[in-house]
Amino acid sequence: MTPGDKGSSCQGQFTNPETPGYVGFANLPNQVHRKSVKKGFEFTLMVVGESGLGKSTLINSLFLTDLYPERIIPGAAEKIERTVQIEASTVEIEERGVKLRLTVVDTPGYGDAINSQDCFSTIIAYIDDQFERYLHDESGLNRRHIVDNRVHCCFYFISPLGHGLKPLDVQFMKAIHNKVNVVPVIAKADTLTLRERERLKRRILDEIDEHGIKIYHLPDAESDEDEDFKEQTRILKASIPFAVVGSNQQIEAKGKKVRGRLYPWGVVEVENPEHNDFLKLRTMLITHMQDLQEVTQDLHYENFRSERLKRGGRLSSHGYILPLSPAKGSDPEEMDKDMILQEKEAELRRMQEMIAKMQAQMQKQGEGDGDGQHM
Amino acid sequence: GGDTPRMGHFNSSLEDHTRDHGFFGYVGIEAVLDQMRHKAMKTGFEFNVMVVGQSGLGKSTLMNTLFKSKVSRKSCTPDYEEKIHKTVHLQSVSHVIEEKGVKMKLTIIDTPGFGDQINNENCWDPIEKYINVQYEEYLKEELSINRKRRIPDTRVHCCVYFLPPSGHWLRPIDVEFMKRLGKIVNIVPVIAKADTLTIEERLEFRDRIKRDLEAYEISVYPQKEYDQDVEDQILNDKIREKIPFAVVGTDKEHQVNGNKILGRKTKWGIIEVENVAHCEFSDLRDLLIRSHLQDLKDITHNIHYETYRVRRLNEIKMNGIGLSPLMLVNSGSEKDDAGNHV
Numbered sequence: 001m002t003p004g005d006k007g008s009s010c011q012g013q014f015t016n017p018e019t020p021g022y023v024g025f026a027n028l029p030n031q032v033h034r035k036s037v038k039k040g041f042e043f044t045l046m047v048v049g050e051s052g053l054g055k056s057t058l059i060n061s062l063f064l065t066d067l068y069p070e071r072i073i074p075g076a077a078e079k080i081e082r083t084v085q086i087e088a089s090t091v092e093i094e095e096r097g098v099k100l101r102l103t104v105v106d107t108p109g110y111g112d113a114i115n116s117q118d119c120f121s122t123i124i125a126y127i128d129d130q131f132e133r134y135l136h137d138e139s140g141l142n143r144r145h146i147v148d149n150r151v152h153c154c155f156y157f158i159s160p161l162g163h164g165l166k167p168l169d170v171q172f173m174k175a176i177h178n179k180v181n182v183v184p185v186i187a188k189a190d191t192l193t194l195r196e197r198e199r200l201k202r203r204i205l206d207e208i209d210e211h212g213i214k215i216y217h218l219p220d221a222e223s224d225e226d227e228d229f230k231e232q233t234r235i236l237k238a239s240i241p242f243a244v245v246g247s248n249q250q251i252e253a254k255g256k257k258v259r260g261r262l263y264p265w266g267v268v269e270v271e272n273p274e275h276n277d278f279l280k281l282r283t284m285l286i287t288h289m290q291d292l293q294e295v296t297q298d299l300h301y302e303n304f305r306s307e308r309l310k311r312g313g314r315l316s317s318h319g320y321i322l323p324l325s326p327a328k329g330s331d332p333e334e335m336d337k338d339m340i341l342q343e344k345e346a347e348l349r350r351m352q353e354m355i356a357k358m359q360a361q362m363q364k365q366g367e368g369d370g371d372g373q374h375m
Numbered sequence: 376g377g378d379t380p381r382m383g384h385f386n387s388s389l390e391d392h393t394r395d396h397g398f399f400g401y402v403g404i405e406a407v408l409d410q411m412r413h414k415a416m417k418t419g420f421e422f423n424v425m426v427v428g429q430s431g432l433g434k435s436t437l438m439n440t441l442f443k444s445k446v447s448r449k450s451c452t453p454d455y456e457e458k459i460h461k462t463v464h465l466q467s468v469s470h471v472i473e474e475k476g477v478k479m480k481l482t483i484i485d486t487p488g489f490g491d492q493i494n495n496e497n498c499w500d501p502i503e504k505y506i507n508v509q510y511e512e513y514l515k516e517e518l519s520i521n522r523k524r525r526i527p528d529t530r531v532h533c534c535v536y537f538l539p540p541s542g543h544w545l546r547p548i549d550v551e552f553m554k555r556l557g558k559i560v561n562i563v564p565v566i567a568k569a570d571t572l573t574i575e576e577r578l579e580f581r582d583r584i585k586r587d588l589e590a591y592e593i594s595v596y597p598q599k600e601y602d603q604d605v606e607d608q609i610l611n612d613k614i615r616e617k618i619p620f621a622v623v624g625t626d627k628e629h630q631v632n633g634n635k636i637l638g639r640k641t642k643w644g645i646i647e648v649e650n651v652a653h654c655e656f657s658d659l660r661d662l663l664i665r666s667h668l669q670d671l672k673d674i675t676h677n678i679h680y681e682t683y684r685v686r687r688l689n690e691i692k693m694n695g696i697g698l699s700p701l702m703l704v705n706s707g708s709e710k711d712d713a714g715n716h717v
Contacts, residue, residue: 023472290414
């Protein structure tokens with residue numbers, strides 16, 4: 001800050017609206033708020049895990065909707081040859097005038113086949129496809145209505161029955177941790193006692209560390225936040241991975257109706273923090289929705305984008321190197337050949353352009369200096 | 376913060392809360408919006424204002440008055456000399472000002488020399504060029520492979536154009552400037568030093584200007600075609616009624632009725648700058664800062680910048696000039712007109 005005249009400082013002390021020094025731009029966050037409310041939010045959540053881990057039940061519990069009303073659970077015979085499907089369902093939620101468009105991407109078939117060697121290539125392709133689309137839209141001429149379908153968060157379901165992560169778990173998480181925010185979740189936590197749960201959590205965290213898996217880290221609470229929020233953040237961070245139970249049924253317990261699972265030995269309440277981490281998972285998702293989106297945009301998407309642009313692709317109609325658009329339903333081998341041809345053509349064209357430009361410049365300057373550009 | 380802890384009590388039934396509070400339950404939609412607000416406040420805001428008008432119209436004083444700080448270049452340069460520049464110079468001065476925890480990097484771009492010559496033909500060229508250069512810089516960064524997380528925004532969000540209080544019509548230079556620049560930047564015209572006009576004279580002047588603006592098809596902020604919905608339209612129609620604002624600026628304070636107020640003291644009375652009966656300074660301040668600051672930035676980003684971008688991308692297509700990311704990564708040997716490296 002450069003000081004003004006001798007005597008008066010360049011900056012007034014703006015404290016409250018009544019003081020003469022009040023300018024009013026402190027109102028700016030409210031202006032931004034108002035615009036965000038009008039615009040609404042989009043959020044995409046992906047769920048991955050073997051069949052039977054309670055993913056669909058959990059999703060229904062989380063959003064109190066029935067996203068899978070007519071579900072038919074396939075038998076073993078059908079599962080043998082099944083490949084991984086991608087199923088996306090969208091629900092629009094509005095509250096206090098704020099609209100949230102929530103998309104849940106389910107991945108039935110994951111881990112079902114006898115040989116699950118390649119079961120996640122479809123999933124990775126889906127994530128990349130959303131990035132590709134966004135990159136394409138962002139590079140286009142009309143950018144007024146870009147839809148953000150990028151996957152902002154992936155809940156990865158871990159079976160409570162093992163002693164930690166399975167090889168498939170490790171492989172999958174390592175394959176996607178640079179593309180999406182991974183939140184590991186211990187499914188069907190009611191199969192474990194509290195002690196077993198703690199042990200399993202520690203084991204999983206150790207293995208995550210050991211294999212260098214990058215899971216989503218909740219940002220620490222800022223020093224200027226209130227104590228309750230800081231405490232909440234501490235508790236959430238300490239509970240990862242969340243051990244959850246889901247249910248679509250209402251059970252009578254302690255005189256009131258709760259979502260839960262009825263066993264001969266008692267009722268497991270979904271929303272009881274002493275029984276499982278369901279509420280924590282939900283809180284984390286909602287309070288960190290914004291951060292999850294930001295990390296997706298600033299980290300995962302930007303990584304994708306720079307890799308993509310470095311690789312290069314077809315020269316678009318407006319001369320800008322655009323990533324290749326995904327060709328749907330075409331033979332992968334054919335597509336490869338096409339891609340290679342197109343890339344070669346583009347490369348040739350680029351080189352020709354560069355040479356032409358260099359020649360023009362050289363003529364102008366009358367010197368043999370390449371001006372820093374190289375072929 | 377607030378009275379109720381943001382964290383839900385992990386003991387209550389989700390469904391009870393959902394019934395009462397909707398989907399977000401006890402966590403509340405506020406949690407999502409709070410995060411946004413908090414992040415916005417931490418990163419701070421940028422706001423770039425350009426002031427254009429002949430010497431002596433009170434541009435610097437007005438900026439100082441608007442931001443209650445000595446933000447103009449005049450106030451912050453120790454050896455500033457009042458002189459007529461031979462050409463239009465563009466000079467910018469930035470300050471970080473803070474209010475109630477909200478930080479703003481305010482940049483005022485001054486244009487001394489505009490309209491001051493005998494022959495003022497094309498005096499708008501350097502200004503047009505400056506605005507476009509800022510768009511170009513932003514575009515370059517946006518296209519580069521390893522782009523910054525937050526692209527530095529030096530684009531001009533608002534151009535305050537000072538009309539001398541002649542009381543007659545728009546002058547040819549006013550028409551030329553606003554017509555051209557209105558296409559690439561948000562223009563807010565103001566009647567400067569309005570204390571030389573009586574209220575009747577002001578109203579007549581304003582009417583004539585409005586008719587001129589329409590006749591010459593000059594686009595000023597807030598532009599009708601960018602009203603988002605009925606609510607916006609109603610709000611903006613009211614503003615459009617009052618444009619251009621008749622303003623008076625000062626940094627002197629006087630005692631009036633026991634209060635300290637900003638004003639100009641004359642023998643026939645004190646002109647109170649923030650008194651709506653005396654002049655429309657408060658309306659200008661409310662528009663620029665309190666209510667439409669973000670909108671000015673949004674229109675700049677979503678409309679003016681996009682228009683520039685489309686034009687540039689089409690230019691690239693026609694000339695085959697590579698603005699490809701590959702070349703951007705390797706660029707750094709571009710030269711501006713003066714032969715200096717950009």
